[in-house]
Amino acid sequence: MSGRSTRDSRREERLQAESEGDREERRKRLLQIGSAAVFLAIVAVAVLIVVSQSQTSGGDTELEDTGLVSRQLNGIPQNGMVLGDPRAKVTLIEFGDLQCPVCKGFSEEIVPDVIDSKVRSGEAKIEFRNYTIISQESIPAGAAAIAAGEQGRGWSFVELFYRNQGPEASGYVTDAFLTEIARGAGVRDIARWNSDRKSDKVLQEVRDTTAEAQQLGLTGTPSFAVQGAGTSGLETLGTPGSAEALEEAIEGAG
Amino acid sequence: MIATFVATFGIGIATYIAIADSGGGSPVCLAGGSGCQTVANSSYSHLLGVDVAVFGIAGYVLLLAAALLRGDAARMAGFGLALAGFGFSVYLTYLELFKIEAICQWCVASAVLMTILFGVNAIRMVGYVGRPA
Numbered sequence: 001m002s003g004r005s006t007r008d009s010r011r012e013e014r015l016q017a018e019s020e021g022d023r024e025e026r027r028k029r030l031l032q033i034g035s036a037a038v039f040l041a042i043v044a045v046a047v048l049i050v051v052s053q054s055q056t057s058g059g060d061t062e063l064e065d066t067g068l069v070s071r072q073l074n075g076i077p078q079n080g081m082v083l084g085d086p087r088a089k090v091t092l093i094e095f096g097d098l099q100c101p102v103c104k105g106f107s108e109e110i111v112p113d114v115i116d117s118k119v120r121s122g123e124a125k126i127e128f129r130n131y132t133i134i135s136q137e138s139i140p141a142g143a144a145a146i147a148a149g150e151q152g153r154g155w156s157f158v159e160l161f162y163r164n165q166g167p168e169a170s171g172y173v174t175d176a177f178l179t180e181i182a183r184g185a186g187v188r189d190i191a192r193w194n195s196d197r198k199s200d201k202v203l204q205e206v207r208d209t210t211a212e213a214q215q216l217g218l219t220g221t222p223s224f225a226v227q228g229a230g231t232s233g234l235e236t237l238g239t240p241g242s243a244e245a246l247e248e249a250i251e252g253a254g
Numbered sequence: 255m256i257a258t259f260v261a262t263f264g265i266g267i268a269t270y271i272a273i274a275d276s277g278g279g280s281p282v283c284l285a286g287g288s289g290c291q292t293v294a295n296s297s298y299s300h301l302l303g304v305d306v307a308v309f310g311i312a313g314y315v316l317l318l319a320a321a322l323l324r325g326d327a328a329r330m331a332g333f334g335l336a337l338a339g340f341g342f343s344v345y346l347t348y349l350e351l352f353k354i355e356a357i358c359q360w361c362v363a364s365a366v367l368m369t370i371l372f373g374v375n376a377i378r379m380v381g382y383v384g385r386p387a
Contacts, residue, residue, distance in 0.1 A: 041333075044338040
C-alpha cells in the first residue's frame, strides 16, 4: 500500500508539473504508440503462427495418431531402424513393407504389446528392415524411413506411416505425404532427411534388406526373425499370430 | 515489481526447457508424466530449426528489461511484448491440446507466467495512458 501511495504521489507531482495542453498531447501520443505496440504484437504472433503452421503441414491432409505414436515410443531409445536399448541381448527383426495392410494391423494390434513387455524393459530391441513387395512406391517409402532413422526417428516414422497408410499402390506415397510423416515423426532437419532418403546408400539398403528377406525364404510381410545368444544366427519366425508368440521367441533366444 | 519477479521466473523455466531439449532429451514432467517428452519431440517444438523455448527466453529477457526500465517507451514495449507473448502462448496451448494431444507442465507454467505478465503490463499501460487529462 505504501508503494502504491508513493507512486500515486509521484504521479500527482508529475501531472501537476505538466501543463494541461502538454498532458493532452502526451496522452494522444501514448495512445498512438500503444496502438502501434498492439499492432506490432499482433503481426509478430501472426508471423510466428504462419511459420509454425507452414513448416508443420507438409500437405493438405491431417495426420492420424501423431500423439498416440509418440506416447507409445516415449522414452525408448531409437538408433537407426532399431528401437530399444542397443545393449539388449535379443534382437527381434520385422521385415515389413510400409504399404502392407497386414503390417499395419501388426503395428496396431501386436507390436505395441511386445514393445511394452520386452523392448521397454531392455530385454530385447526391435529392428525394422524393409522387404518391399507391394509396389515400387514401397522403395521411396522405405528409404524415407531409413533417412528418418539417421535422425533417431526411424521407428516413429514407421509407426506413423502405418497409422496413416493408404490403399496399396494407389499413388498416395508422394513427396508431400512422406514429408508430412517425417515432420509428424519429429524429424528435425528435413533438408538433410530429403538428401539422405534419395542417396544411393539408403536406396541400396532398401534393396539389400529385401534381398536378404528373399534369401531367408520369407514369403510375405510382416515376417519376423529373432537373434540372440540362444539362436544360431538369424532365426526366422514367419508371421506369428500373437504378441505372446513373439514374446516366447524372444525369451527362447535370450 | 511483480513483472520483474515473473519475468525472471519465466527466464528460468524457458532456459530449463531449452537446455533439456538441446541435450537430445526433453524436460522432465513432474509426477512421472510423459507429456513433456511428447511435446518436445513434436515438430511444433521448433521454429525454423530453433527451439521455441529460445524464443521464450528472448521474450522474457526483453520483458524483464521493460519492467526494469522507466519511461513511456518501456511501458509500451512491455505491453506489446507481453501481448505478443500471451498470444503466442495461447497458440502453443492450442497446439498442445488439439494437435500434439499432450500437455507439458513446463509449457503450461510458462503460459501462466505470460498471462500474468500480460495482465501486469496492461494495467501498467492503461493505468497511465487512460488517466483523464
